[in-house]
Amino acid sequence: MALSSVSIAMTGSGGAGVMTAGQILLDAAAKAGYYGLMGRTLGPQIRGGESAALLRLSTEPVQSPDDGFDILVAFDWGNIERFREELPMNPGGLIIADPHAGDVPALMLDAERRIEYVPFHAMSKDIHGGRVNMVALGLIAELVGLDHDCLVERVTTQLSGKGQTALDSSRAGLDAGAEAVVGVKGVPRLDRPKPRTGDRWSITGNDAAGLGAIQGGVRFCAAYPITPATDILEWLAPNLPKVGGTLVQCEDELASVNMILGGSYGGVPSVTATSGPGLALMTESIGLAVASETPVVIIDVQRGGPSTGIPTKSEQVDLNIAVNGLHGDAPHVVTAPLSIGDCLFTTQWSVHLAEAMQTAVIVLSDQTVGQSRTIIDKPAEIAFIGRRKVAETVPGERYLRYALTADGVSPMSLPGTDGGAYIAEGLEHDETGRPSTQGAHHTEQLAKRQRKITDFDYGDHWALVDGDPDAEVAVLTWGSTAEVAREAVNRARARGVKARLVAVRLIDPVPADRLRYALAGVSRTVVVEQNHGGQYLRHLRAHMDLPGRVEAFHRPGPLGLRPGEILAHILSQ
Amino acid sequence: MALSSVSIAMTGSGGAGVMTAGQILLDAAAKAGYYGLMGRTLGPQIRGGESAALLRLSTEPVQSPDDGFDILVAFDWGNIERFREELPMNPGGLIIADPHAGDVPALMLDAERRIEYVPFHAMSKDIHGGRVNMVALGLIAELVGLDHDCLVERVTTQLSGKGQTALDSSRAGLDAGAEAVVGVKGVPRLDRPKPRTGDRWSITGNDAAGLGAIQGGVRFCAAYPITPATDILEWLAPNLPKVGGTLVQCEDELASVNMILGGSYGGVPSVTATSGPGLALMTESIGLAVASETPVVIIDVQRGGPSTGIPTKSEQVDLNIAVNGLHGDAPHVVTAPLSIGDCLFTTQWSVHLAEAMQTAVIVLSDQTVGQSRTIIDKPAEIAFIGRRKVAETVPGERYLRYALTADGVSPMSLPGTDGGAYIAEGLEHDETGRPSTQGAHHTEQLAKRQRKITDFDYGDHWALVDGDPDAEVAVLTWGSTAEVAREAVNRARARGVKARLVAVRLIDPVPADRLRYALAGVSRTVVVEQNHGGQYLRHLRAHMDLPGRVEAFHRPGPLGLRPGEILAHILSQ
Amino acid sequence: MDAVVAKPQDYKSDLKPIWCPGCGDFSVLAAITRGLAELNLPPKDVALVSGIGCSSRLPAYSTLYGFHSVHGRALPVASGLKLARPDLTVLSVGGDGDGFSIGGNHFVHACRRNVDLTYIVMDNSVYGMTKGQASPTTQADWTGSKLTPEGPGVAPFRPLEMALSSGATFISRAFSGDPMELTRQVCAAVQHKGFSFVHVLSPCVTYRPEQKGWRELVHGDFTEPYTDRRDAFLRLLDDDGFTTGILYQGAAAPFQPMPRATQSVADLGDQFVI
Amino acid sequence: MDAVVAKPQDYKSDLKPIWCPGCGDFSVLAAITRGLAELNLPPKDVALVSGIGCSSRLPAYSTLYGFHSVHGRALPVASGLKLARPDLTVLSVGGDGDGFSIGGNHFVHACRRNVDLTYIVMDNSVYGMTKGQASPTTQADWTGSKLTPEGPGVAPFRPLEMALSSGATFISRAFSGDPMELTRQVCAAVQHKGFSFVHVLSPCVTYRPEQKGWRELVHGDFTEPYTDRRDAFLRLLDDDGFTTGILYQGAAAPFQPMPRATQSVADLGDQFVI
Numbered sequence A, B: 001m002a003l004s005s006v007s008i009a010m011t012g013s014g015g016a017g018v019m020t021a022g023q024i025l026l027d028a029a030a031k032a033g034y035y036g037l038m039g040r041t042l043g044p045q046i047r048g049g050e051s052a053a054l055l056r057l058s059t060e061p062v063q064s065p066d067d068g069f070d071i072l073v074a075f076d077w078g079n080i081e082r083f084r085e086e087l088p089m090n091p092g093g094l095i096i097a098d099p100h101a102g103d104v105p106a107l108m109l110d111a112e113r114r115i116e117y118v119p120f121h122a123m124s125k126d127i128h129g130g131r132v133n134m135v136a137l138g139l140i141a142e143l144v145g146l147d148h149d150c151l152v153e154r155v156t157t158q159l160s161g162k163g164q165t166a167l168d169s170s171r172a173g174l175d176a177g178a179e180a181v182v183g184v185k186g187v188p189r190l191d192r193p194k195p196r197t198g199d200r201w202s203i204t205g206n207d208a209a210g211l212g213a214i215q216g217g218v219r220f221c222a223a224y225p226i227t228p229a230t231d232i233l234e235w236l237a238p239n240l241p242k243v244g245g246t247l248v249q250c251e252d253e254l255a256s257v258n259m260i261l262g263g264s265y266g267g268v269p270s271v272t273a274t275s276g277p278g279l280a281l282m283t284e285s286i287g288l289a290v291a292s293e294t295p296v297v298i299i300d301v302q303r304g305g306p307s308t309g310i311p312t313k314s315e316q317v318d319l320n321i322a323v324n325g326l327h328g329d330a331p332h333v334v335t336a337p338l339s340i341g342d343c344l345f346t347t348q349w350s351v352h353l354a355e356a357m358q359t360a361v362i363v364l365s366d367q368t369v370g371q372s373r374t375i376i377d378k379p380a381e382i383a384f385i386g387r388r389k390v391a392e393t394v395p396g397e398r399y400l401r402y403a404l405t406a407d408g409v410s411p412m413s414l415p416g417t418d419g420g421a422y423i424a425e426g427l428e429h430d431e432t433g434r435p436s437t438q439g440a441h442h443t444e445q446l447a448k449r450q451r452k453i454t455d456f457d458y459g460d461h462w463a464l465v466d467g468d469p470d471a472e473v474a475v476l477t478w479g480s481t482a483e484v485a486r487e488a489v490n491r492a493r494a495r496g497v498k499a500r501l502v503a504v505r506l507i508d509p510v511p512a513d514r515l516r517y518a519l520a521g522v523s524r525t526v527v528v529e530q531n532h533g534g535q536y537l538r539h540l541r542a543h544m545d546l547p548g549r550v551e552a553f554h555r556p557g558p559l560g561l562r563p564g565e566i567l568a569h570i571l572s573q
Numbered sequence C, D: 001m002d003a004v005v006a007k008p009q010d011y012k013s014d015l016k017p018i019w020c021p022g023c024g025d026f027s028v029l030a031a032i033t034r035g036l037a038e039l040n041l042p043p044k045d046v047a048l049v050s051g052i053g054c055s056s057r058l059p060a061y062s063t064l065y066g067f068h069s070v071h072g073r074a075l076p077v078a079s080g081l082k083l084a085r086p087d088l089t090v091l092s093v094g095g096d097g098d099g100f101s102i103g104g105n106h107f108v109h110a111c112r113r114n115v116d117l118t119y120i121v122m123d124n125s126v127y128g129m130t131k132g133q134a135s136p137t138t139q140a141d142w143t144g145s146k147l148t149p150e151g152p153g154v155a156p157f158r159p160l161e162m163a164l165s166s167g168a169t170f171i172s173r174a175f176s177g178d179p180m181e182l183t184r185q186v187c188a189a190v191q192h193k194g195f196s197f198v199h200v201l202s203p204c205v206t207y208r209p210e211q212k213g214w215r216e217l218v219h220g221d222f223t224e225p226y227t228d229r230r231d232a233f234l235r236l237l238d239d240d241g242f243t244t245g246i247l248y249q250g251a252a253a254p255f256q257p258m259p260r261a262t263q264s265v266a267d268l269g270d271q272f273v274i
């Protein structure tokens, strides 16, 4: 039984080294020529709580989880009821358990389940300094057909600096695990990897977002830590200085967003990252960015809501606030990365959009793409670099900061420029920036701020469109569910359904014409998203009529959407 | 020429006493048996700037301004260009100017304009302690046919306590003004008032909102001043203590909204009032109200936006943020008063809704209704009083704060109750309130919080529906534009157009079934609102299909919508 | 309950804390329950309000009424509750990030406002919940966080000095490792009429393991509370941050309670009659 | 402009202030323009950042670069600007409500952070812009506002003490009615390396007409700036709120500037290569 992809979950209490093992497995697979991704789920305990590493390894580039896991390796069963539902098993899936941890709990059992017991604990005890996770790793790699040397090499790199003893005992653990395979039956194995050239990257969505920001031109970041956005900041903090930029940890999100307004006013492209609660605190000042036409990028790594909600789990639930959360008529831009790897492109593009339109861009990432790690080919260079239309000022001549231009974008002067002094203004103002309460000024500035967003040429990047030209069903989705939806569409097509994927990166303004074109000809449009309220569908409805029969397919987290459930929906109608 | 309503504007620089004169005129008219309303417009100067009192007096109850003014009395022309557009004149309208202030500025002149010069300034100089505004008042009252004695009586009441000299000079001013009428031609006069019994009130929308809150059961208010909401707070501050309540001035809006969450958790119905920028700061904690199911009422007196915008002018621009401004899936309620007087009913009803559903209710008032004053018959008693479903707890038995009830409302225990202790929780939780990350708990609590809002019986109060049963055109509007729209509908009907008014008080959840019923049979639905983005229409579209041809009719402020422009739209299609 | 003598267990719920083994917050929970038992306050009449953070999870581990609000907003929620319900005993608890960073403004203004409630801050000079970033009380050169790899580079926030400058009327400091003193302070703070601030050095064993060494640094030198702000200030100028005890207790009147009604709601409208 | 000597008029725009005749803020505007002229700083290299309030309208009356931001957020905007553009001279201006009420947290943390900028607060103990409510510096028994008819009932905020406790490195107080001293302080503050705080008593003639009497109360007794926090504290304990002069000037290094690039952006991705 050889497969193009195998999904593996490892669970265990904190300290068992589940995450380390997962990361090594992913990187070793990458070295061996595979692709893959790894998500993570954690319990509420700060330390020592249960956790699970959720992997999928594949011969082809893959950024979606499978419906379930083919192999579940349980180091122990602590608090399994808390995240049982995040561990769906594929039919015929194999549970490998340690007898030391007791019987497999009833809630893990169903008709199709197969169980093998392997005494990881006892085996590790036999090794001096032996660790359960290394034994398990050796076993899993061997099971799925990953080259043992590759694995050993990876562990060696990972543990370099920990001393020879640690290396030796790890190696012994890997070996012991690999040997234990003989006792295990009915094992799904991966096809051989295809030969590929070129570098590959192991990267999380949050790191990719940080890199995208810098590539887009960002040199200033001010932020306040919040799960699951902190990693972006923790990546930017040491990396920004390398390229002449800086990051400031602020007292709160009110300070963060206003600091980047200051940095951007100074001419330095600026970013902040947060999650729902922090975004809520920022909206007043995002409105200031809109009114004063100061470019800023706010990355919202969404988590379960409302309120404090479920900070460590994922949902696509901040579309409402991102699109409509500002007071007054405040047009701005909202984007969403379509995969872990796409966090790079979408963030970089968003910096470009913010700078080009002198507005606020909110990037709707989420915990799923942000905190998952994937293997990708080294991305091609992306052309987008934030470039502002800078004003050519003439000393002595009145500079019109908010000039009524055809495209709505008014050339901006940077502090230090002679003849370019102006007041960035949050009060309504005339073309010079002087406060005005006159209806004429208000209307023309409102229209200009709208026009620059609506009339901008977003090019082909607004969405990923893929599938049958003569499709009957369109799966329309946004942000992080794109790859899951893509897999569902591919499976449907494999079953003969004419289907098309439309995965939207540009959430607001709604690219209505392009959407109509992308959906042309379909008789069913299935709108897929991971939230309770169907926020994207409502947003689309507000702005356009969708063609054909519109079917809402959405449910809340924490379990991410699965290709199989979307497929089932496609097939069921 | 006798009219059922006359509209009068008075303008002058600060200190000229324009507002005092306006208020006296309105109250005197009320005493004489008329109805009416008075709006106000002010320049940016804190003191001494230009201002205008904008009145309409009528024999019938009236809460909408007319298209323009029949009489404009200018004490002077300082900075008139700044608010010229807020002073539209009716055809044949009369400008009364003081030669002392120079010629009537060109921008006030057009073909149909008639001008009379009256030397207010010189006349007031002739009186010991004489003031321009009293002379003007005497003149206007006489012109429009208001009983001179009524006016004198009102001035006497108003100035009681200022001493006999002040009274004498005011009286002399009124007399002089009244006598000057003989020189003025082509004067619009009011019909005689109809005889009425019962008390009448002179009240602003902001005061009415304060009273509505208290009548609804509010006894605690925490707030931070902001134009144009401060008057609500300034009314509540001395009045709450009379009924055993209190108001706290906070350090900011973050404190305000969280203080009322605390007060409400304690069992005391609580309110805050703010405007757009303050609402933006509150959204994170309004989300906490939703998740923790703590009833609170937030009155947003909308002003021109975005950002600091136009603080002293009106717009209906915070619908987006009020409806969709919370992060996560956060169902709550949004209402809007339909007139100055309706601020009383809608606020009281909103307290009732918040308490009954244990949720956050955002009331979208605006500067137009909030800061205008009107004459109304003393309102009938309103039954709605905030009443929470209080839990009957049994000491020793586990109390389920977030019990999954059929209607989604879970009985709430109040601190001090034995056996009722629980933690109000912003993390996702199970029925007891204990934090949980499990999908099952999340989904059931999301559904419950949605259900209690969606399934609630809002009764007939969701809207005001009026007009022809066999209407072809429906004018669909919300909040403060209701009365203007009503006048437009009435004028259309007078011209033989079959028309209906649907003025919606319940903005969110969208009462889709009721709306469909109210719009049944029409072939055109004109959606009227005062903003740039057409926020309400988008909101409706997001939730339902409107019948017939849908026509958007909206424009931004500061000039309030006029019946005439809506009528023109109705007739033009 | 009034007649019987309360026991600390009466105040403890059966929910297992998410805290790491050895976290200082366990002792703070114990001291609060012990203090409330000593004061014999019925659990139903006490409310605990918190923000977000490891320390802010505390209310759920009690049998009291509680509000686990949002990050930084515990004090306004607590103040609103106490103002609306003066009959309750209200405590607010949380961390140094919650209280001095995002909640810093409310801290300052709560000290000024002097509402009769007790604020207990579990200070570990770190953001525990978000996995170890610098907080306002972190030393400028602490390089333990990836977010500030060169150290935060900012002079630490001085909680006691800030409280005193802001006008707090009860100010003390305790160490979670000295539960008796902590309990004594909790009792005194709850009994104080007005805003009382208890600054607790409460180690984060996970992200600041070196704080286990606090035991050696702590010394109980605020023996008698000063009643004069001047004296307290002078004392603080010599403070090394590890002195425990009640520093200051002033006598300003607490902020306005709910008044008694003097008029019926029905009559309120009379003022609008012309 | 570098060669020529700047004149105060060069820094003044032709926009007519919305301020009431006699408002103290006129003098502050004059002192800032005079001070910048004395320092001969080209207007194009100076930025003025404000929040919302009467006083916060000041930037528009200058020929400088400026940001009229939102209520309470002037300091973060100014800090971000200075950090991103260390070559500029950055000043932030605003009122007591803007700076100590809604902006109180940023004030405290800006004092700690010590970014090299100057913060000038025009304190009139009232919210002028919203027509006369109590501010943090308003006396507890001031009954002039309808919002607090019995007076705010809260002890006034002490700006200088708070700044000192928070770690500000330059602290002074001036009176708008003494323009020479005010100008001197503006110059010294701008020249100070680090965060400088100038507290200006600037009467609101409209809502606090009694403040015209401040002229009689003010006395210039902070003659030499203290360089030791202790001394400054001791001095403040005797302060009546009307002492003018430079109280304190410390020597802590300003907060991190933008570093020089050491690597090309293209190489950043290398860390992800397996």
Ligand SMILES: Cc1ncc(C[n+]2csc(CCOP(=O)(O)OP(=O)(O)O)c2C)c(N)n1
Binding pocket: A224, A225, A226, A227, A253, A277, A278, A281, A308, C052, C053, C054, C055, C056, C070, C071, C094, C095, C096, C097, C098, C099, C122, C124, C126, C127, C128, C129, C130, C135, C204
């Ligand atoms: C508005 C908002 N911003 C950020 C966060 C993320 N967050 C949660 S707890 C916390 C800091 C906790 O630190 P502290 O208050 O010191 O508590 P500790 O965990 O150390 O006890 C932060 C930044 C949040 N929940 N909400």
Ligand SMILES: Cc1ncc(C[n+]2csc(CCOP(=O)(O)OP(=O)(O)O)c2C)c(N)n1
Binding pocket: B224, B225, B226, B227, B253, B277, B278, B281, B308, D052, D053, D054, D055, D056, D070, D071, D094, D095, D096, D097, D098, D099, D122, D124, D126, D127, D128, D129, D130, D135
């Ligand atoms: C978020 C927000 N809340 C409230 C306001 C209303 N507001 C504008 S200025 C102001 C206070 C101004 O007082 P201060 O800063 O002392 O300035 P002054 O007018 O006295 O110079 C307030 C409360 C606002 N603009 N934004």
Ligand code: SF4
Binding pocket: A046, A047, C018, C019, C020, C022, C023, C024, C025, C054, C055, C124, C128, C129, C203, C204, C205, C206, C207
């Ligand atoms: S992370 Fe630190 S503060 Fe949080 S529970 Fe663990 S030891 Fe305590």
Ligand code: SF4
Binding pocket: B046, B047, D018, D019, D020, D022, D023, D024, D025, D054, D055, D124, D128, D129, D203, D204, D205, D206, D207
């Ligand atoms: S209201 Fe007061 S602070 Fe505002 S401009 Fe007038 S005098 Fe100055």
Ligand SMILES: [Mg+2]
Binding pocket: C053, C095, C096, C097, C122, C123, C124, C125, C126, C127, C128, C135
């Ligand atoms: Mg902490």
Ligand SMILES: [Mg+2]
Binding pocket: D053, D095, D096, D097, D122, D123, D124, D125, D126, D127, D128, D135
């Ligand atoms: Mg002020």
